[in-house]
Amino acid sequence: MSRAERKIDHIRHALSHSKSERSYFDDIDIVHQSLTAQNWEDLQLKTNVGELNLSSPLFVNAMTGGGGKKTEEINQSLAEAAKRTGIGMAVGSQMSAIKNKEERSTYEVVRKANPDGVIFANVGSEATLDQAKEAVDMIEANALQIHLNTLQELIMPEGDRDFRMRLKHIEAIVQGLHVPVIIKEVGYGVSKETANQLYDLGVRHIDVGGSGGTNFSKVENLRRNDPMISFENWGIPTPVSIVEVSKQVPDVHVIASGGIRNGLDGVKSLLLGADAFGMAGSLLKVMIEEGQEALVSKIEHIHREIKMAMMLLDIDHVKDFNGKPHVIRGDMKNWIDQR
Template sequence: MVMDVSRSERKIDHIHHALGHEREHHNHFDDMDIVHQSLANLDYHSLNIGTEVGELSLSSPLFVNAMTGGGGAKTEEINRDIAIAAKETGIGMAVGSQMSALKNPEERKTYEIVREMNPEGTIFANVGSEANAEQALEAINMLQADALQIHINTLQEMIMPEGDRNFTERLKNIEQIVTKSTVPVIVKEVGYGISKESVSTLRSIGVRYIDVGGRGGTNFSKVENLRREKPLASFNNWGIPTPMSILELSHHFPDIHLIGSGGVRHGLDGVKSLILGAKAFGMAGGLLKVLIDEGKDALVTEIEHIHREVKIAMMLMNARGIPDFRNKAYVLYGRTKEWADQRL
């Protein structure tokens, strides 16, 4: 059964279901322990949490990952508040897919509010892999964006009652966007992780920025199944958990600029992403829940708390800067260890 809903109504559905659906009982970041170093020799107040992700210079490894826009006044309000919080805390922000605004100009303001509220901030535009180069450039210009995310969401589309079914133009579209874009192009998954095989193909068409978007956070299989008359529930646990995806990509492709996202619950999960090879980490659903439940000021407090967690970890590992996290001592357990043994 295909539900007759508008794109904007679907955006609101996604927010409600994403906030309410049950997360996995096991987060694979818990398969990793950082080895404590007792002899700290740093000054907490001199620590630098800035990071370089290729051409992008970020004042924090944390950014608010793609969530929403295109759903009318409600999503405009959410993006406005996130943009204000990002400005106050000095972090980057990605908007949700701008395809709705490219097809319906009335939705542009739900995205443009981000740049209006944060004129000097780092902002990522976002389109789907169905977008052509002209649409991608329009999305970038809409936000005067510093980078562009191209989201890959095959399984979500397959479960979505009204989703796309033809992906034959995907790689050609991505290659043309990478060639013509004036800003870094980040290919990101939406909760299923990216494999070394996929990155090998993406590298061959010029992609150098990857957001793994691994399994562990918002589960769009479950979100879309909540909208189906007969759920395709067998795919609810499909995908590569975030630590596993970061591990194999950083091992096989040291030239790729990696971003870790998907199931990052707090600063320490973010630090684990950095140790495994990411240069920054994104959070989405957890921050959205804070905003919706407690408001913008609480979101600012939460971001500041995450920064504090990162800096405490720096002290405990003698890491003067974010790049120093790379290859600090850690131990893996369980399925993540088994993945590493078989895929690295």
């Protein structure tokens, strides 16, 4: 199977496989504040993630590209929706376009569709500094994501098995690139031990990419003749990972992703210490099944949910969610207590 065919295969399986009904976000209760003194029209969704200035804490997280005309159409529509709603967007791994120039248009379309938007480039941890620069230049990116997907690669029949150069590559890219570098997991979460390692390499932006959303173990198992079923529940839940990273390395800018279902889950992420949150599979599903207008409506609905929570917590800026009164219970409390 070619790399382009694999990209399409990933999209098809990601949209079709069932998500877990259990969410650790349900273990978080926000403490209601009755006496708001805010005006809806004055509420500010804009925020900063380090050097990145975002008009909203929500962005479209990395999904696709490199799968020929179909992924080009998907990326164009996602970018158009991001432009219309004023949110950022990350592309999927650009390694396919670095290795096959014919696939460049499937990523370049994002910048063409949204000339002034905030866009994140994306490469794997096997990428060299030169390849990282090529990915950034390809779409005139404002930042670069380096995705970590060890388990996905191990389950993937044609996946990588040698990660010995990973740390050296990450360190070289962080030191040599002129835009912020975001280390991103793809559904297995970032532990406090990993956060420490990344911090020592100079990393100051981490997308925890926890479990609870698209399960790439399941996606890759659907492509195997001998599925590795025992690893389908592997990973750190997103809200747990936010706490681990934000408490262990408070100087790091934390981005939440993985199983964020709505604006209130996003708010809970911000409350726990994240600076922004990304959504991918749930947005892609709306766009594929209902179209771009429905996706724009979905994003606007999420923005309304965020602003409602701001009113109910008596704050007028997104940054003020951090540390607001809340209660953690159940499995999430047990995990945090034991760690």
